[in-house]
Amino acid sequence: MHYEILGCQAPDTPTLVLSSGLGGSARFWAPQLPALAEHYRVVVYDQAGTGRSPARLAEGYTIANMAGELLEMLDELGIQQCHFMGHALGGLVGLELALQRPNLLQSMVLINAWSSPNPHSDRCFAVRKNLLRDSGPAAYVQAQALFLYPADWIAAHSAQLAEDEAHALAHFPETDNLLRRIAALQAFNVEDRLEQIKTPTLLIANRDDMLVPWQRSQHLADKLYSAQLALLDYGGHASSVSDVEPFNRVVLDYLARQA
Template sequence: MHFELHGRQDPAAETLLLSSGLGGAGAFWAPQLATLGERFRVVVYDQPGTGRSPAELPADYRIQHMAEDLLALADRLELDHCLFMGHALGGLVGLQAELLRPGLIRRQVLVNAWSRPNPHTARCFALRQRLLRDSGAAAYVQAQAIFLYPATWIAEHGERLAADEAQALAHFPGEANVLRRIGALLAFDVDAELGRIQVPTLVLANRDDVLVPWTSSQRLAAGLPQATLQLLEWGGHASSVTDPATFDRVVLDYLSQALEA
């Protein structure tokens, strides 16, 4: 599994693991690396079956498989504790990892994540599955921006999106892998187990997210014993890309509290 280390590398540096969403590639976090790297040793990785971690995912692929991969990475890095941030599917990976190994994560940020499926998000992913099956990878990749970004941002970044889509299509992980990853996130449900997760958590959501309603984050925060809910007004599902200055400030303020504890 491909991973990279960024930021501080001194022995005193706290390690921050970043887990990406459905796309799975660590490059998603590029806008955050410089800012977060000033305070932390930052680890990004390409989840198996995505990016530079080629693999044929099993038919019964689930979030638990992804959490086990995350724990294997922590073992490889010889971590007995760390900080964590996960975006959407990446947040689900963090929740599952905590259920499998309590105590590894000492503070975390979950961005536009959820504890159980909701009808709106299920509808969106069902459409994306159908688009991939019926129209192919090019159409799937082109439609992705509609689910990730605000309309105004899309209108202003046409050239960037065209370049991003060409890159995504050139490194597309294959229809089977994408469909199995979508199936895994649609099957995820830890709503009844949230009380077991005692990690201080910032649940960060965007009111204008068209893929995951912010009320899913509200429900997640209500179920976690040590959670704080913070809502951003603008930025869509991927505000780490569309408004990195605001996103980074909020995240850094919260995670830096771990250094002061």
């Protein structure tokens, strides 16, 4: 998989691994990198079958497979301990890491994540799959902002969105890969294993998230052994992009406390 290591490289610098959502691209974290790179050795990567990590994903591909691929990459880099931050699908990867190799993780930040399916998100992903199958990648990409951002932010950032959408179309993954990634996150269910996860965890959720109800993060905060919830009022599903400064402040404050 394609990866980049950014920020401070001093031997005693803590490592922070970032895992993006359904799009899978390291580019998602651009608004966070300047702030994080001042304090951490930051590892970003394009997930298998997306962006600069070409692969043909197998039928029955799972979140556990995604976590296994990331573990292989971290082993190759010699990373034995790290902090982890994941958005949506990336948050599911974090939960799997905590189950597969708990000693790796010093802490987790999980953004608009979940531990089992819910009817609202399933409805949203069904719409997205239908757009992809019936109308093609251009319609899928055009609709994406509606699921990610608040309406007023979309209206105020049309030029940025046009640029982002052109980039997304130019680097659009194979349709089968994307459908298998969606199927993986729809099938994800670790409800009966949450009590096994002891990693200190910050859950970040947004009240105005129209893709994943914020109560799914509240549920995780209630069930995980060492977790707390930061509930943000604004930003939609991707407040790391649409409301950068408050988001970064919450993350940096939490990670500093873990240190």
